[in-house]
Structures are given as C-alpha cells and as structure tokens.
Amino acid sequence: MMRIGRAATPSGGGQALVEMGARFTPALRAFFSRRAPMNDVEDLVQEVLLRIHKRQPEAVVNNVEGYLFEVAANVLIDRGRADRTRCRSAHCEFQEIHHPVDEMSPERVLQAREQMARALAALNELPERTRRVFVLVRFEEMSYKLVAQRLGVSVSAVEKHVMKALRHLNARLRDQNDADHAGQRDTRRPG
Known part of the structure; x- marks a missing residue:
C-alpha cells in the first residue's frame, strides 16, 4: 500500500x-x-x-x-x-520510404523543360479562340461562365473549346511519349 x-x-x-x-x-x-x-x-x-x-x-x-x-x-x-x-x-512515422525525397537531377530538369516545350508547341497549334479559352480556364483559373461572358460566347461553347484543347494536347503529348519510348528501345538494342 x-x-x-x-x-x-x-x-x-x-x-x-x-x-x-x-x-x-x-x-x-x-x-x-x-x-x-x-x-x-x-x-x-x-x-x-x-x-x-x-x-x-x-x-x-x-x-x-x-x-x-x-x-x-x-x-x-x-x-x-x-x-x-x-x-x-x-499517424505514421516520418521515414524516407513514406516520404521520398524528390530529387531534382539535371536529367529530370531537362525532361521537364522538354515536356513543357512540347506542351506549349501543342497549345500553339490550336486555333486562336480555342487556345484563348483554354488559357483563361486552365491557367487563369476563370470559371466557364466568366470566360463565356468575357468572350461573348455560350458556356456550352467554352466547354467545347476546353474539351477540344484537352483532346489535342493529350493526343500530341501521347504521340510524343510513344516516339520517345520507341527511340529509347532502339538505342538499347545491340547493334
């Protein structure tokens, strides 16, 4: 006691x-x-x-x-x-396996710049109005309604322009990735 x-x-x-x-x-x-x-x-x-x-x-x-x-x-x-x-x-412990360090190697920086250049090139291939709508919605973060008012078009037209831009960008970037992977396979093959 x-x-x-x-x-x-x-x-x-x-x-x-x-x-x-x-x-x-x-x-x-x-x-x-x-x-x-x-x-x-x-x-x-x-x-x-x-x-x-x-x-x-x-x-x-x-x-x-x-x-x-x-x-x-x-x-x-x-x-x-x-x-x-x-x-x-x-809660989980702070361990490298759960929170990997994002290394910014020169190679990754170069790849990111190349991808950005490809995306900008694909964006510049779009018609002027589609590109302008896409930039206002995705980069300026304006609502569809506000973009429609600013450009004097319907909200439905804004939606169609954004979808057209997304399809085009996706297709161009996918084609480029396929070409990059094919080039990497060709360089690895024994001569």
Whole structure:
C-alpha cells in the first residue's frame, strides 16, 4: 500500500525518492515494454521520473516501489488518453520510404523543360479562340461562365473549346511519349 503523509522519514525526502526512482529504472522499462510500444518506453520511464521529481518534497512515501508503479500505471493511462485524443495510431512515422525525397537531377530538369516545350508547341497549334479559352480556364483559373461572358460566347461553347484543347494536347503529348519510348528501345538494342 502507498501512504503519503507529512511526517519526515529517511526515505521520504524528495531527493531520496528520485534516487529510488533511478534505481527502479530497469524495472520500469520492463513494466512499460510489456504494455507499450518499444519506441515509447524511454519516454514513459522519463515521465515517471519527472512526476516523482515534481511531487511535494515534504510528503512521505512508505512503499516507494508501489508508489513508482502506481505512477507508472497512471502515466500509461494518461498516455492512452492523449493518444486517443490526438488519434496517434493514425499517424505514421516520418521515414524516407513514406516520404521520398524528390530529387531534382539535371536529367529530370531537362525532361521537364522538354515536356513543357512540347506542351506549349501543342497549345500553339490550336486555333486562336480555342487556345484563348483554354488559357483563361486552365491557367487563369476563370470559371466557364466568366470566360463565356468575357468572350461573348455560350458556356456550352467554352466547354467545347476546353474539351477540344484537352483532346489535342493529350493526343500530341501521347504521340510524343510513344516516339520517345520507341527511340529509347532502339538505342538499347545491340547493334
């Protein structure tokens, strides 16, 4: 049983309790390793020691071991509440595999510039009105209704111009990708 009182005893001082807590650290680690994820064990042990250090220095603890493990159980309960509140189980650790670094190699930069040049060339192949509608909708982020008002056409006409532009761009970029892949296969073949 744990008893906290006001009378001073040799093991009742705050510093003595902290030293006892440090002595029981391996037992606390074992306690937490059976009840919590391994990567939380050290944090939980530190939380127990911190709570013991913060307690009232004049209070007396007759059963230090029992008190330590009661504090440890309370730390686990508090951690569980906090985890549920913060939905901790839904979080993932920041690891390279989950969040790969996007390398901007010179080759990727060159490929992106080439793709942009192809897209602009395909866009310039469109009739003036179709190109203008597409730029206003996709790049200027104007609504179909606003573009229709600005150009004096119906919303249906704006929709048709956007679809025409998308089909043309898709076809041109797909043709170019097919040509690129065919060229890569030809350069890999043994001569």
